[in-house]
Amino acid sequence: MRDDRYRGTSLPRPVRKLCRMAEREADRAHPDRLRQQAVAALVSDAGGEISPEFRRRLREHDAAPSLFSANDLATAARTGLEAEIARNINARHGIDSMVCEALRRRGEGYAREQKCRLVADRHPNASIASESVKKAFDDCALVAATLILDGRPAPRISDRVLVSENLLPQSRSGAGL
């Protein structure tokens, strides 16, 4: 597997790590690890792209939706992620589902980027790997949204492999799909 495949791309480091994991069959066999890494990637994105001011507006809107309108939130949105969250205000009810949907769309963007890179490289498992990434983002978006709204960091991920761990793939089709 190439280590430099995502070098120079627009993917942030935690996302690159997730993409590399999804290329490995052994990691795809453990979708929980992919999800953990996806949470870390999304929480890291939010740390850089959601301002304290926007968080405050979100909480205000959640507490009194009729008092703080969609316009207030849209006006406060400045970065891509904030704008995406604000766009969901009319379609979604709770703020956790607004943030969750924005994170899902962000995850789709990352999966799209990865898939193009893999297809361009004629990677034999381009679809499987990018579907694993997309699924990991989809599955963890709500957890990540809760952490982001609570202002909590992503749980630390241990990269250590246990001696007792079975690293062989669990199924022929590639788990995690």
Next chain:
Amino acid sequence: MNNLTPARLLRVAENAPCNAEQVAVLGRDIRTSSETIARHCVMRHEPIYEDLATLVESMAYLDRLVPRRRAAGWARQLSIQVPVYEHGQFQRTVAIRALADAAWFLTGDLWSFEFVARKGPTPCRQGNLALPHGAIRHVIPFSDGLDSFAQVQLSVREYGRDAVMLVRSGLGRDRLFPKLSSLRVPRKFSGVRMREVSYRTRPLVFYTLAAIAAALTQAEAVVIGENGQGAIGPACLPFADEWGLRSAHPAFVRRWANFLGIILGKPVRFEQPQLWKTKGEVLSNLRAEDLTTGWEQTNSCSTRPKNRYGCRGCGICGGCLLRTVSAHAAGLALPVGNNAFDLYAREDMVLSRHGEGRRMTRGERDVAVRAIATMVEFARLPDSSHGDATVDLEARLIDASNFGVVQSKLRRLLRQHRSEWDSFVCALPNRSWVRDIVGQL
């Protein structure tokens, strides 16, 4: 927030200062002036037009100067100080707010503006001659592309040759419409290397120069000929964390028209008559009206000339791919040898200038895969799990007050795109490099 790429304040100055600030000097680093437009129109050249041209060119200069740190995030913090003659007009809160909002919506960057009084002599007023007032009805930003070509043809058919004015960048010869009133605005940046390639502010300059021409000639509207796939498609399907490409998005055009209206003190009308049509439908329309003469001389390619191997287009970028698909939909044949890479070929081969064939490079394949992926995903959007949500979000952005109508127009556009794309894929040979890529996406 820590993902914003910070940039030093860019001071746009009339003269080169001695200190080492980040300065762009008018006339040296930024060489566009609305005076060219006024001279062409032989109309009164107001300082406000000069101010607008200076502002948008300064924004374009700063946009290209500061590279994005893509792995850290899309947005940059861009601060700019611009000298203007009509200081009171630009310094108003409502104007700055509208400007910052439109610039943010287009580029995804956080812009802040400071206007200072311009000290140099105000532009001379020209005499009123030549173009009769009210004769021009449509001012069309003309890019040598297929969409603007089609729009010119349709506007000329509707209102006549004297009612249409083209606004172009550069001083090149007008091959396509030599008999039309065509305004060529020379543009040039110099001084430093322009490192940022995304260049999202490009439409700001063209729409503004066209709006100045429209104001000077008292035209009815600035008409943007972009089709629906180009105007709305890229914003629906961003790659990674990029800001949606909204160069002809109606929500951006509305914001920019609002800002121009505030500054000029009168409404500026922009029209997008092809917004709900695919490029294939626009071309079919042209064909039905017998207006296709010269279409093959237009240019849709977005790559550098050296990547076109002496041909008119590379054949594989998003622009070239959409052109080929649309020509197929309209039943028009692309001239042989028009593109470096043939989408209908079995192999992804290109002939070099010396006549030797070689395979596509890794970078070229990357470009081709992205272009094909965008077309495929846009075609699959109505059936995808997130398709409804995407359509609803876009419809709300375009016109929240008319949500239902916009939503159904957008759905129709997507269905038409899918039909044209499927038809193109069916026309590919059974074993072809494009079909291989489509199969993997």
